[in-house]
Amino acid sequence: MLKTVKIFTDGSCLGNPGAGGYGTILRYKRHEKILTAGFYLTTNNRMELMAVISGLEFLNQSCFVEITTDSLYVKKGVINWIPIWKKKNWKTTKKKSVKNIDLWLRMNKSLKKHLVTWLWIKAHIGHLENERCDIIARQSAKNPSIKDTYYETSKL
Incomplete structure (x- = not known):
């Protein structure tokens, strides 16, 4: 029988692009794990993606996973866009490369x-875990320690 894990996520960017961070809370029964990291130069969307990816990649066995996010970019990307991108060899309808393809490929693999x-929730409405993830993400953005080399090199 698969375990049921809840993952709550948020990404933050101080400037867009700018220093960014993500906050992820994983919950299994009464156990909780917080994942976070800060990046020197990135975007809000990349941090929203990283928040979900970090939670999924942390799990070392298949699970039922309920993901709560305030990012329509992530939710729509997974539900609506990935199936289309896969059919089009990871190109948009305008035949351009998918933005943040490195992270979308990781997301696809981990899913x-x-x-x-x-579960999509509106940001900043007092949802306890979303507010916690927001605080964690902003704190990590204020103390970056990782270079987002894919983002930095793709912008040259």
Whole structure:
């Protein structure tokens, strides 16, 4: 029987692009794990993606996963856009490369291991875990320690 894990996520960027961070809370029964990292130069969308990816990649076995996010970019990307991009060899309808393709490919790979449901919530409405993730993400953005080399080199 698969375990049920709840993942709460948020990404933050101080400037867009700018220093960024993500906050992820994983919850299994009464156990909780917080994941976070700060990047020197990135975007808000990349941090929203990283928040989800970090949670999914942390799990070492297949699970039922309920992901709560305030990012329509992530939710729509997974539910609506990935199936289209895959059919078009990861190109947009305008035949351009998908933005943040490195992270979308990681997301696609990590989703295959789990049975995932998505809950979108409006940001900053007092949802306890979303507010916690926001605080964690902003704190990490204020103390970056990682270079987002894919983003930096793709912007040259």
